[in-house]
Amino acid sequence: xxxxxxxxxxxxxxxxxxSVSVFAKNPVICYxxxxxxxxxxxxxxxxxxxxxxxxxxxxxxxxxxxxxxFSDNLVDWTDHGVVLQNSQTPxxxxxxxxxxxxxxxxxxxxxxxxxxxxxxxxxxPTGPFENPKPVYTPEKHANDPAxxxxxxxxxxxxxxxxxxIMTLVENMTEVVPGSKRNLGPLQHFHEGPWMFKxxxxxxxTCGGYHSLRYWMSDNLYGPYEYKGDFLTGNDTFTINKxxxxxxxxxxxxxxxxxxxxxxxxxxxxxxxxxxxLEFNExxxxxxxxxxxxxxxxxx
Numbered sequence: 001x002x003x004x005x006x007x008x009x010x011x012x013x014x015x016x017x018x019s020v021s022v023f024a025k026n027p028v029i030c031y032x033x034x035x036x037x038x039x040x041x042x043x044x045x046x047x048x049x050x051x052x053x054x055x056x057x058x059x060x061x062x063x064x065x066x067x068x069x070f071s072d073n074l075v076d077w078t079d080h081g082v083v084l085q086n087s088q089t090p091x092x093x094x095x096x097x098x099x100x101x102x103x104x105x106x107x108x109x110x111x112x113x114x115x116x117x118x119x120x121x122x123x124x125p126t127g128p129f130e131n132p133k134p135v136y137t138p139e140k141h142a143n144d145p146a147x148x149x150x151x152x153x154x155x156x157x158x159x160x161x162x163x164x165i166m167t168l169v170e171n172m173t174e175v176v177p178g179s180k181r182n183l184g185p186l187q188h189f190h191e192g193p194w195m196f197k198x199x200x201x202x203x204x205t206c207g208g209y210h211s212l213r214y215w216m217s218d219n220l221y222g223p224y225e226y227k228g229d230f231l232t233g234n235d236t237f238t239i240n241k242x243x244x245x246x247x248x249x250x251x252x253x254x255x256x257x258x259x260x261x262x263x264x265x266x267x268x269x270x271x272x273x274x275x276x277l278e279f280n281e282x283x284x285x286x287x288x289x290x291x292x293x294x295x296x297x298x299x
Contacts, residue, residue: 083127
């Protein structure tokens with residue numbers, strides 16, 4: 001992927017028109033500005049990132065569409081372009097952090113828009129995603145949906161002041177009535193919940209102010225124990241406001257995808273990085289530092 005000179009200056013400090021993977025592997029997606037990356041591998045073997053699309057000249061988090069990126073090695077990513085616009089939805093409000101799922105040959109894009117949680121469906125992992133409809137509408141406000149699967153049952157997790165979890169019906173576009181459970185109150189919870197399971201432990205991560213943090217439990221519904229921050233910004237990769245991340249396991253290794261601000265002081269133009277996620281013997285997460293080197297390509 002080739003990007004504009006001005007964007008490269010922000011991402012790499014170079015003024016040359018070059019491929020984003022020539023000088024460094026992070027950010028893996030520099031332009032278009034992409035935040036809240038949801039990282040997955042689907043049954044076709046490819047890797048996909050679904051993320052928020054920051055405007056070139058944003059005022060706030062006022063995203064209007066979603067892009068999908070794909071890769072065969074987790075390092076070199078191709079932008080497939082716009083796959084859903086908020087002008088297609090029933091509400092037409094700004095988009096925020098999305099997630100996606102694959103089930104029974106269909107692909108589902110879950111997205112927050114205003115107070116609503118919507119879902120759109122496609123026959124392809126790269127969309128276009130069509131027929132957007134509400135999958136859940138809270139009484140007040142909800143955002144940042146994430147999907148978690150265990151033993152063939154699919155769950156929708158989102159931020160409703162506290163993190164809440166509910167069961168999805170088989171069509172993946174509705175929730176089971178009465179299935180909502182509150183996972184909180186959780187100390188220091190902010191937004192952007194993401195769940196994964198490793199060696200019998202459930203991990204619930206979220207974006208905090210200037211960091212990613214997490215909780216652990218041996219039960220899906222908790223109680224969850226706060227473990228603190230595992231990712232903070234550094235001199236190269238700044239987090240001026242909130243952070244969002246997703247976690248994926250592949251071939252025995254764990255990967256963290258997250259965004260950072262493209263230049264100091266710029267909280268509304270973000271780029272996507274991928275780093276290894278490693279664990280201590282007791283299952284706690286080792287501190288992560290985003291580096292220019294990033295990860296090695298997978299085979």
